[in-house]
Amino acid sequence: xxxxxxxxxxxxxxxxxxxxxxxxxxxxxxxxxxxxxxxxxxxxxxxxxxxxxxxxxxxxxxxxxxxxxxxxxxxxxxxxxxxxxxxxxxxxxxxxxxxxxxxxxxxxxxxxxxxxxxxxxxxxxxxxxxxxxxxxxxxxxxxxxxxxxxxxxxxxxxxxxxxxxxxxxxxxxxxxxxxxxxxxxxxxxxxxxxxxxxxxxxxxxxxxxxxxxxxxxxxxxxxxxxxxxxxxxxxxxxxxxxxxxxxxxxxxxxxxxxxxxxxxxxxxxxxxxxxxxxxxxxxxxxxxxxxxxxxxxxxxxxxxxxxxxxxxxxxxxxxxxxxxxxxxxxxxxxxxxxxxxxxxxxxx
Amino acid sequence: xxxxxxxxxxxxxxxxxxxxxxxxxxxxxxxxxxxxxxxxxxxxxxxxxxxxxxxxxxxxxxxxxxxxxxxxxxxxxxxxxxxxxxxxxxxxxxxxxxxxxxxxxxxxxxxxxxxxxxxxxxxxxxxxxxxxxxxxxxxxxxxxxxxxxxxxxxxxxxxxxxxxxxxxxxxxxxxxxxxxxxxxxxxxxxxxxxxxxxxxxxxxxxxxxxxxxxxxxxxxxxxxxxxxxxxxxxxxxxxxxxxxxxxxxxxxxxxxxxxxxxxxxxxxxxxxxxxxxxxxxxxxxxxxxxxxxxxxxxxxxxxxxxxxxxxxxxxxxxxxxxxxxxxxxxxxxxxxxxxxxxxxxxxx
Numbered sequence: 001x002x003x004x005x006x007x008x009x010x011x012x013x014x015x016x017x018x019x020x021x022x023x024x025x026x027x028x029x030x031x032x033x034x035x036x037x038x039x040x041x042x043x044x045x046x047x048x049x050x051x052x053x054x055x056x057x058x059x060x061x062x063x064x065x066x067x068x069x070x071x072x073x074x075x076x077x078x079x080x081x082x083x084x085x086x087x088x089x090x091x092x093x094x095x096x097x098x099x100x101x102x103x104x105x106x107x108x109x110x111x112x113x114x115x116x117x118x119x120x121x122x123x124x125x126x127x128x129x130x131x132x133x134x135x136x137x138x139x140x141x142x143x144x145x146x147x148x149x150x151x152x153x154x155x156x157x158x159x160x161x162x163x164x165x166x167x168x169x170x171x172x173x174x175x176x177x178x179x180x181x182x183x184x185x186x187x188x189x190x191x192x193x194x195x196x197x198x199x200x201x202x203x204x205x206x207x208x209x210x211x212x213x214x215x216x217x218x219x220x221x222x223x224x225x226x227x228x229x230x231x232x233x234x235x236x237x238x239x240x241x242x243x244x245x246x247x248x249x250x251x252x253x254x255x256x257x258x259x260x261x262x263x264x265x266x267x268x269x270x271x272x273x274x275x276x277x278x279x280x281x282x283x284x285x286x287x288x289x290x291x292x293x294x295x296x297x298x299x300x301x302x303x304x305x306x307x308x309x310x311x312x313x314x315x316x317x318x319x320x321x322x323x324x325x326x327x328x329x330x331x332x333x334x335x336x337x338x339x340x341x342x343x344x345x346x347x348x
Numbered sequence: 349x350x351x352x353x354x355x356x357x358x359x360x361x362x363x364x365x366x367x368x369x370x371x372x373x374x375x376x377x378x379x380x381x382x383x384x385x386x387x388x389x390x391x392x393x394x395x396x397x398x399x400x401x402x403x404x405x406x407x408x409x410x411x412x413x414x415x416x417x418x419x420x421x422x423x424x425x426x427x428x429x430x431x432x433x434x435x436x437x438x439x440x441x442x443x444x445x446x447x448x449x450x451x452x453x454x455x456x457x458x459x460x461x462x463x464x465x466x467x468x469x470x471x472x473x474x475x476x477x478x479x480x481x482x483x484x485x486x487x488x489x490x491x492x493x494x495x496x497x498x499x500x501x502x503x504x505x506x507x508x509x510x511x512x513x514x515x516x517x518x519x520x521x522x523x524x525x526x527x528x529x530x531x532x533x534x535x536x537x538x539x540x541x542x543x544x545x546x547x548x549x550x551x552x553x554x555x556x557x558x559x560x561x562x563x564x565x566x567x568x569x570x571x572x573x574x575x576x577x578x579x580x581x582x583x584x585x586x587x588x589x590x591x592x593x594x595x596x597x598x599x600x601x602x603x604x605x606x607x608x609x610x611x612x613x614x615x616x617x618x619x620x621x622x623x624x625x626x627x628x629x630x631x632x633x634x635x636x637x638x639x640x641x642x643x644x645x646x647x648x649x650x651x652x653x654x655x656x657x658x659x660x661x662x663x664x665x666x667x668x669x670x671x672x673x674x675x676x677x678x679x680x681x682x683x684x685x686x687x688x689x690x691x692x693x694x695x696x
Contacts, residue, residue: 021654157568192542200652204657205654216657219568222603224662258606296564297564306369309564318575
């Protein structure tokens with residue numbers, strides 16, 4: 001099993017996703033600041049993995065707080081939550097995890113005056129967030145797997161696999177693993193996903209490790225392979241899903257959705273309900289992160305573009321709900337109209 | 349003026365497009381084999397530039413032939429034409445240029461028994477192909493420039509600029525230069541164009557040199573910037589255009605065309621009539637080159653994907669005519685139905 005992020009006695013242990021697949025290296029992060037920095041620099045990425053990592057970072061920070069009263073710890077903890085919340089703006093799982101940790105703090109505070117007890121509860125909550133994510137993706141994979149016919153070739157964009165979650169199944173790749181574990185033969189086409197190359201570096205690596213057949217293409221080949229009839233379904237993950245089903249996900253997802261529609265290929269989004277943000281009525285309101293132009297103009301130290309030109313580096317885009325055939329969650333499969341079906345998922 | 353390829357007394361001089369923009373280096377190719385190899389390895393690329401280079405390579409080969417009779421020269425020349433024709437399969441300008449050189453040979457042979465005279469005529473023909481390409485793109489740029497309103501932002505894919513032609517204007521970028529030279533303010537969004545990065549390496553370099561504002565994006569951002577209303581028109585080049593207007597061009601062009609349709613943005617193809625292949629009734633018949641997977645899995649020596657996975661590396665795709673608002677040629681602007689309008693262009 002791929003271990004994306006783990007709680008240990010020494011700190012939070014993460015596989016460094018910036019250097020996969022050429023190096024399989026694990027970092028031990030020994031403070032909440034190091035965890036926040038790892039999220040910002042994309043040592044760890046993927047909405048559920050960011051949520052789990054943030055929770056573990058907060059538990060680690062709380063554990064290390066030197067306050068002797070719960071009020072001191074609370075002061076420190078609030079600051080840590082602020083720092084953690086500023087790492088990346090788009091994935092809502094980050095804010096969901098921070099909120100869940102804040103809730104755990106509030107509950108603990110109401111029940112005990114022991115700083116040690118509060119700290120233990122925060123560590124337990126972070127571990128529960130980890131375990132819940134694994135379970136959620138197993139469920140999601142089972143529900144989603146039913147939608148994928150035996151013998152299908154599934155195109156996916158970015159990495160929504162074990163590496164994008166606490167580990168194990170993943171979301172979009174969880175659907176593929178769910179289908180495989182139900183006895184179906186599934187092949188995958190992976191978009192390389194510029195500029196960070198989550199597809200070539202992470203998805204291809206994960207699937208190869210798991211012996212699921214994978215073919216790598218550049219992002220701009222997706223239309224051509226669909227036109228050739230090589231794609232039976234598209235499954236992607238999500239960073240934030242608005243109440244109406246509009247879905248923010250890795251840049252290029254919208255393009256894949258438009259191409260899928262053009263070729264009458266079902267386009268599925270797979271995400272745990274922690275990715276739903278029902279406070280936003282549409283995807284227009286989702287903040288889209290823009291990252292350093294250097295990610296586009298350079299490959300490590302090798303320069304790919306002339307100096308001094310303008311560059312745009314949007315990390316995400318929004319796919320409107322009308323392009324989405326179904327949203328696969330750990331509570332079941334939501335269909336149009338999403339405003340109703342997603343609310344039922346959360347309430348159910 | 350950018351000099352993509354030039355005839356010199358020493359041989360064929362080319363800018364090495366594999367290492368632009370970090371190094372501006374010129375290669376002197378001293379045999380037809382070296383020219384063929386440069387085409388195959390993409391030292392020079394772009395349909396019209398391949399045509400001009402092939403013609404110059406054949407002229408160089410003929411010049412160096414040691415045959416003392418025209419029949420000896422013809423034997424050598426036929427072999428050179430075969431070698432040159434096997435370099436790259438998709439761009440029809442290659443075969444068009446070879447055919448034009450063969451015609452020149454036939455005409456010369458009918459009129460003279462002097463080997464030297466035939467060689468001189470072949471050199472003159474290659475130089476005429478060069479000059480005609482520059483002139484064609486100036487005309488194409490003027491016609492196309494009229495279609496682009498003042499203040500437009502034009503998205504382009506790959507490089508269909510000076511570097512894709514004999515030099516000077518280019519085709520798609522010829523349209524942009526034509527608009528600019530008609531006094532219009534035009535900005536360009538350039539797709540980086542994986543895997544060879546003609547957009548970031550070549551288009552951005554050319555336009556920056558020419559002081560035309562350019563913004564670089566990854567290929568998978570094209571949908572997002574269109575959705576944001578930032579794109580007024582798309583202009584791309586072509587490698588081969590079938591009788592019905594179906595257009596083979598750099599991989600990803602089809603994707604851009606589908607996205608343009610989704611956003612009601614006019615999608616234009618710009619190419620000299622040497623890119624028309626009226627012997628093919630539809631684009632289905634155009635051979636699509638597949639290149640070395642290493643172009644996708646590696647960036648120079650830096651590995652981007654795990655070992656042992658499947659990779660597809662289609663160099664081109666075909667955009668169906670119904671997605672094309674107009675085909676801009678050196679003889680004028682062709683509109684639907686293309687089967688009639690393109691035939692008129694060639695006959696006119």
